[in-house]
Amino acid sequence: MAELIGRQIQRILKDGQRRFRLDIPAFELRPGDRKVIFGRTGSGKTTAMDILALACHPDTAARFELRMGGRSTDLARGRRDHAPLRAKLFGYVLQSSPLFPFLTFEENASLGQRLAGRRDSGVIADLCQRLGLDAAPRTRVSDLSIGQRQRLAVVRAIAHRPSFILCDEPTASLDPDTARILLRTVLDVADELGAALLIISHDRDLTRGHDFEYFEVVEWQPGHAMLRPQERDAA
Ligand SMILES: Nc1ncnc2c1ncn2[C@@H]1O[C@H](COP(=O)(O)OP(=O)(O)OP(=O)(O)O)[C@@H](O)[C@H]1O
Structure with missing residues (x-):
């Protein structure tokens, strides 16, 4: 299985006079990790997750390394696009625009598998059933409810059996029962795969009692935030 290790990672966002800096000290x-990131709106949670999902490059990093099967990939240096690694090893449920509106339900559901070269319609059918998703394969995204779209985004992100499952507020549009079913399914799939699971959430009740390690992004100086551990989930 794969593991990701980061030390002294830093990313700076600039836009005119605006400047935002995020540090990830460690x-x-x-495999098997369950981690959740909290933080107030705009604190830098998505920036942290984009880095950890290899969706953007850190500006600097003392160490940023992907290890798998005795091999190590140095992610700290260079500006190489890690798309092939991302496609195979990562499942990322984006907070905004998680689906392609010009693709059908079925095409969206299978996109992650196609990019990873792992087609398996049985896995998709199983995930849809577990998540209570029963839309017809040719349904357009515009004809799905917000909650159905959110669950479909999860199917797309995990159907290729990734080693790292990252979800940015995956339950934001769901009622509490559906949110719990979604989390349960993602936890079960992560367990079945031996995957690491990282979630951003605003809902502390949702993750309580599932043995998550808690992290938070805090602004410790104006425009300068840090990802750091919080207390262990004791519930
Ligand atoms: N290009 C940019 N230049 C400067 N600052 C930026 C830029 N893009 C975003 N920011 C700021 O970076 C900060 C972190 O944004 P990010 O989306 O990571 O926060 P977040 O915690 O995920 O927010 P939310 O809870 O709303 O999803 C925000 O304060 C945002 O305003």
Whole structure:
């Protein structure tokens, strides 16, 4: 299985006069990990997750390394696009625009598998059933409810059996029961795969009692935030 190790990672966002800096002093994702990131709106949670999902490059990093099967990939240096690694090893449920509106339900559901070269319609059918998703394969995204779209985004992100499952507020549009079913399914799939699971959430009740390690993004100086551990989930 794969693991991701980061030390002294830094990313700076600039836009005219606006400047935002995020530091990640130490963060790891290993098989079986369950981690959740909290933080107030705009604190830098998505920026942290984009880095950890290899969706953007850190500006600097003392160490940013992906290890798998005795091999190590140095992610700290260079500006190489890690798309092939991302496609195979990562499942990322984006907070905004998680689906392609010009693709059908079925095409969206199978996109992650196609990019990873792992087609298996049985896995998709099983995930849809577990998540209570029963839309017809040719349904257009515009004809799905917000909640159906959110669950479909999860199917797309995990159907290729990734080693790292990252979800940015995956239950934001769901009622409490559907949110719990979604989390249960993602936890079960992560367990079945031996994957690491990283979630951003605003809902502390949702993750309580599932043995998550808690992290938070805090602004410790104006425009300068840090991802750091919080207390262990004791519930
Ligand atoms: N290009 C940019 N230049 C400067 N600051 C930026 C830029 N893009 C975003 N920001 C700021 O970076 C900060 C972190 O944004 P990010 O989306 O990571 O926060 P977040 O915690 O995920 O927010 P939310 O809870 O709303 O999803 C925000 O304060 C945002 O305003």
